Amino acid sequence: MSKKTVIPIGPYxxxxxxxxxxxxxxxxxxxxxxxxxxxxxxxxxxxxxxSKTFDQVFFVxxxxxxxxxxxxxxxxxxxxxxxxxxxxxxxxxxIRTIIGELERIHSHLLWLGLAGHFLGYxxxxxxxxxxxxxxxxxxxxxxxxxxxxxxFRIGGVRRDIPNIHISDVKKMLxxxxxxxNLLLGAVMDDPVIHARTKKVGILTKxxxxxxxxVGPTARASGIAIDVRHDDPxxxxxxxxxxxxxxxxxxxxxxxxxxxxxxxESVSIIDQCLDKMSHTKxxxxxxxxxxxxxxxxFGRAEAPRGEVFHFVKTDGSNSPARHKVRAPSYxxxxxxxKSCIGQTISDATIxxxxxxxxxxxxxxxxFAYDYYSGKQIMNGxxxxxxxxxxxxxxxxxx
Amino acid sequence: MxxxxxxxxxxxxxxxxxxxxxILSWSDRKITARVQFRKGPPFLQPFYDIGKLFxxxxxxxxxxARLTFLAAPVFALxxxxxxxxxxxxxSIFPGSGFKGDLxxxxxxxxxxxxxxxxxxxxxxxxxxxxxxxxxxxxxxxxELTFILALACIVIKSGMSxxxxxxIAAQQxxxxxxxxxxxxxxxxxxxxxxxxxxxxVPFDMSEAETEIAHGVFIEYSGSAYAxxxxxxYIMLFTLPSLMMTLLMGGFSLSGFGILWxxxxxxxxxxxxxxIRNTNPRLRLDQAMRFxxxxxxxxxxxxxxxxxxxx
Numbered sequence: 001m002s003k004k005t006v007i008p009i010g011p012y013x014x015x016x017x018x019x020x021x022x023x024x025x026x027x028x029x030x031x032x033x034x035x036x037x038x039x040x041x042x043x044x045x046x047x048x049x050x051s052k053t054f055d056q057v058f059f060v061x062x063x064x065x066x067x068x069x070x071x072x073x074x075x076x077x078x079x080x081x082x083x084x085x086x087x088x089x090x091x092x093x094x095i096r097t098i099i100g101e102l103e104r105i106h107s108h109l110l111w112l113g114l115a116g117h118f119l120g121y122x123x124x125x126x127x128x129x130x131x132x133x134x135x136x137x138x139x140x141x142x143x144x145x146x147x148x149x150x151x152f153r154i155g156g157v158r159r160d161i162p163n164i165h166i167s168d169v170k171k172m173l174x175x176x177x178x179x180x181n182l183l184l185g186a187v188m189d190d191p192v193i194h195a196r197t198k199k200v201g202i203l204t205k206x207x208x209x210x211x212x213x214v215g216p217t218a219r220a221s222g223i224a225i226d227v228r229h230d231d232p233x234x235x236x237x238x239x240x241x242x243x244x245x246x247x248x249x250x251x252x253x254x255x256x257x258x259x260x261x262x263x264e265s266v267s268i269i270d271q272c273l274d275k276m277s278h279t280k281x282x283x284x285x286x287x288x289x290x291x292x293x294x295x296x297f298g299r300a301e302a303p304r305g306e307v308f309h310f311v312k313t314d315g316s317n318s319p320a321r322h323k324v325r326a327p328s329y330x331x332x333x334x335x336x337k338s339c340i341g342q343t344i345s346d347a348t349i350x351x352x353x354x355x356x357x358x359x360x361x362x363x364x365x366f367a368y369d370y371y372s373g374k375q376i377m378n379g380x381x382x383x384x385x386x387x388x389x390x391x392x393x394x395x396x397x
Numbered sequence: 398m399x400x401x402x403x404x405x406x407x408x409x410x411x412x413x414x415x416x417x418x419x420i421l422s423w424s425d426r427k428i429t430a431r432v433q434f435r436k437g438p439p440f441l442q443p444f445y446d447i448g449k450l451f452x453x454x455x456x457x458x459x460x461x462a463r464l465t466f467l468a469a470p471v472f473a474l475x476x477x478x479x480x481x482x483x484x485x486x487x488s489i490f491p492g493s494g495f496k497g498d499l500x501x502x503x504x505x506x507x508x509x510x511x512x513x514x515x516x517x518x519x520x521x522x523x524x525x526x527x528x529x530x531x532x533x534x535x536x537x538x539x540e541l542t543f544i545l546a547l548a549c550i551v552i553k554s555g556m557s558x559x560x561x562x563x564i565a566a567q568q569x570x571x572x573x574x575x576x577x578x579x580x581x582x583x584x585x586x587x588x589x590x591x592x593x594x595x596x597v598p599f600d601m602s603e604a605e606t607e608i609a610h611g612v613f614i615e616y617s618g619s620a621y622a623x624x625x626x627x628x629y630i631m632l633f634t635l636p637s638l639m640m641t642l643l644m645g646g647f648s649l650s651g652f653g654i655l656w657x658x659x660x661x662x663x664x665x666x667x668x669x670x671i672r673n674t675n676p677r678l679r680l681d682q683a684m685r686f687x688x689x690x691x692x693x694x695x696x697x698x699x700x701x702x703x704x705x706x
Contacts (some may be wrong), residue, residue, distance in 0.1 A: 005523055005527075013605070013609060014605050029531075037648070116676070117606060117679055119606075120597045120604065120605075120606070120677030121597070121676035122429075123673045125433075126434055190676075192598065192676055192678065196677075196682075210696035292557070343679060343681075344606070344679065345601065346679065348606060348607045
């Protein structure tokens with residue numbers, strides 16, 4: 001039995017932008033085992049939400065993740081509308097869908113650039129991010145913000161997209177299409193990219209089902225799982241689109257799925273804009289007076305997979321319990337299957353291929369003593385420490 | 398003695414080649430930036446980099462072999478400089494050099510990589526040792542190709558092992574690149590240069606996103622500045638070796654200077670374009686690339702040069 005070296009990736013490492021730790025147990029270049037630690041960035045958002053009103057929660061959940069900053073409000077709105085049995089006007093449904101799909105394009109472009117960067121292909125990085133800028137321009141035009149769009153509210157959306165803007169948005173979308181096709185060609189026809197990504201990080205259908213992976217990670221293994229299709233919400237049942245899958249099971253298949261999904265998203269947005277122009281301008285939300293006691297859950301397909309929100313209400317104006325499950329939480333676990341037996345060079349691109357988002361996934365971490373295995377601190381202790389600190393600060397003031 | 402020191406330290410040695418290497422490094426970064434829709438650094442940026450590093454604190458690894466760790470960059474710098482002097486002097490003073498300096502240059506060009514390996518292993522960092530092991534495997538794969546290419550050039554120049562004879566042979570019979578085997582050699586040596594400079598697609602020994610600059614991870618301050626200088630010199634030395642061996646060498650008179658600069662720029666442009674249009678290869682893929690394809694091309698070139706093609 002040869003000695004295994006531990007190669008750490010993280011907590012701060014050029015591979016990932018967010019703090020997390022992967023321990024690769026290697027023999028030479030081959031990864032034999034993998035362990036990961038998250039919890040560097042826990043913010044207690046579920047707890048914070050219990051002290052906010054229903055309308056304020058939108059702005060908090062928007063900040064769970066900087067990249068998919070509309071999928072969390074989307075899922076939360078779905079949950080709240082289930083609790084309050086609120087109907088959403090058609091125009092709001094279309095606007096929600098447009099924002100969600102624009103976000104998918106921008107997130108996938110961001111991922112494509114990063115994947116190129118991880119492979120040492122910085123030209124792809126810069127090009128993909130340059131074209132992502134065009135999407136952000138559309139966001140700025142339609143919502144007023146480049147990120148954290150603040151578009152959602154219970155029963156509809158906050159801002160309308162006026163009919164006079166529709167032709168402009170369409171023009172901007174048309175300008176993006178050739179760029180997406182260019183990137184598609186650049187990635188699909190590059191023999192060196194094929195050499196680096198094909199047959200790397202295989203996740204079979206069974207693995208996906210065992211680990212419950214979602215989103216493009218699952219669709220790249222031939223499983224057509226997509227909340228937009230399986231549990232239709234917003235305007236997705238009203239437009240014509242298909243779920244993109246691939247049977248490659250490897251990193252290349254994940255790239256392919258994401259690239260084709262971007263083109264599909266462009267077509268969804270196009271149809272939404274067309275249909276939206278026939279609805280009445282200005283009717284973008286149904287006013288909601290109060291939310292009864294009860295519970296509801298909402299799902300939305302984020303760029304990374306299914307986002308799940310559970311809200312329990314008690315008749316007051318804030319959630320009694322709010323539970324969030326982000327897609328990376330299930331996708332990260334598949335590393336155990338896909339990384340082991342690969343080289344370190346491949347392991348890094350496999351880690352990036354599920355497009356992990358650690359700030360969505362962060363959970364409460366407990367500190368254990370290394371030697372005795374005893375728990376040193378739990379959540380209550382940490383709350384106590386935090387309150388003590390606040391008290392001390394107040395004393396000083 | 399003083400003349401030799403002048404050759405070594407000022408022209409065409411250390412100072413001149415660092416300057417040239419810095420300029421080439423700037424053009425490489427500028428071209429890269431333009432390809433990627435960026436603005437790129439100002440002209441003096443490579444020299445600002447070195448200057449700043451000399452002011453910075455040099456942090457030594459706590460559990461490493463410190464003397465070896467610090468000596469390695471100096472070895473790299475001196476051997477790169479020496480190789481540069483041996484390559485350029487025969488172009489500047491025709492007929493200088495000695496019999497067999499081609500072999501000396503071959504060895505001197507290997508020493509920078511070897512000293513990076515020794516220095517990184519002395520630091521005791523697991524990522525550095527991983528980078529060192531990758532570098533060793535990479536050296537083993539491309540050196541054979543390199544020596545085959547050099548052998549082919551020796552055959553083409555009529556069995557001469559001295560650089561000035563190779564230049565003289567090209568001045569009589571035209572540059573070697575004008576023949577079929579010369580073009581093949583150009584391709585082979587271009588990829589060897591790419592690997593020796595540790596540029597994409599052969600940068601796995603320092604792969605930033607995998608092992609965080611691998612062999613250089615522990616270097617900082619002046620030690621890293623010396624490494625940067627050695628790398629600038631290599632960026633100038635290897636293309637000029639290519640020019641000397643295949644494209645008739647440098648010339649310092651009239652239009653000759655412009656012609657030399659043009660050759661240098663073309664080689665640099667090719668290197669930069671290769672590095673900007675490829676992702677990093679995996680180690681086993683790089684080894685297969687050199688062992689099978691590049692060696693095959695080099696052997697074909699040798700065969701062609703024997704029948705004078």
